[in-house]
Amino acid sequence: MKKVHIIGLGLLGGSFALALKKSRPDWKLTGFDKNPLHLETALRMGLIGEKRERPDSDTSLVVLATPVDSLYALLDQTLGQVGPDTLVMDFGSTKDQLCRQMAAHPKRSQYLAVHPIAGTENSGPQAAEEKLFDGKVLILCEMEKTDVQLKGLAYEVFEALNMKLRFMDPVDHDLHLAFVSHLSHVSSFVLGKTVLDKTRDEKNIFDMAGSGFASTVRLAKSSPDMWAPIFFENKKNVLEALDSYLEHLSHFRNLLAQGDAEGLHQEMTEANKIRDILDLRD
Structure with missing residues (x-):
């Protein structure tokens, strides 16, 4: 059983949780959102099975689905909390600055920069849609810098969500x-x-x-x-x-x-x- 932790339980984080629960029901999903109402709503909706402020050290995947101005600090903090076999990826809509900030990070190989081209004008966990990612494009940046074993996990997740992969330079x-x-x-x-x-x-x-x-x-x-x-x-x-x-x-x-x-x-x-x-x- 794999463990997945989601930080940011709005439209993207919530939709990711719904899709992963559908395709991988045996995986354990935990999560956190700094908005207490969003966190309680996500629990009530069953988007996650348990609320946790930080992931377990043996978590397989951590997904960051928060506003882009919070991502570097959150990435640095999260990578410091997890073990060497954990992949951390973000769903941010901008990539250049974040990739440059992460370039010299000691755990750079455990990070993958992705951007799902999916969304609606709605927000919050109540806006989550199980099929939001289905058939949509997922842009991956600098994937060559991610550990080869962790890339295998990433591909498994993307296949489970039925996403079309595109590779781009962050600039x-x-x-x-x-x-x-x-x-x-x-x-x-x-x-x-x-x-x-x-x-x-x-x-x-x-x-x-x-x-x-x-x-x-x-x-x-x-x-x-x-x-x-x-x-x-x-x-x-x-x-x-x-x-x-x-x-x-x-x-x-x-x-x-x-x-x-x-x-x-x-x-x-x-x-x-x-x-x-x-x-x-x-």
Whole structure:
């Protein structure tokens, strides 16, 4: 029987627990969350069998599913608590800074940097979904630095969750995620704030909000506790993505202001090409 300890029992940590319980019911799951309500909810839901502030020294796997600004200190602390046969991995959305911080750690070979491309706008253990990871992409960074025996355990877990593995350099990971994930969240937060400001004058504006608005602003419901640290951890790349976005937004506005119907139509036609890429992915 393997022991798995999860720190951070929100959407990702809770969903991981549900999926692992389903595929490996004989494994023992313990966990901890600094939010007492989250911890009690996770216990009540059966996400973990026992609450524990620290993992046993003979734990096989420790998963860190906490905000990115807490991960290095938590990694250092956790690696100091576990034995030599324990793998520790994090689910953080940024990887470059964390991998650089871990480069000279004496237990670097017991760490694996992973990022599941899975999630919803909801948060907390009550948002956990058993199939959240099923068929989703899992990005692995610097796997060559992880002990070969511990990599075997990692592959067993990823196979149990039915995840598609992709290998990336941490620098490339953070740059690409800034454009395809982090920018989407910034845009959604700002759109939500823009519309909320407008409702101060026009109380019935939401009566006219259809499915297009709902899908575009959905990410604005995401947890600021999780996303503000992501933006700051990946500040350089997020700013680059924002500058590019603002440039395109300004160009679009100018075409509209100048009455350039042909130019505006061409701009939208070019954007339509994203459909081909997304269709291929599906």
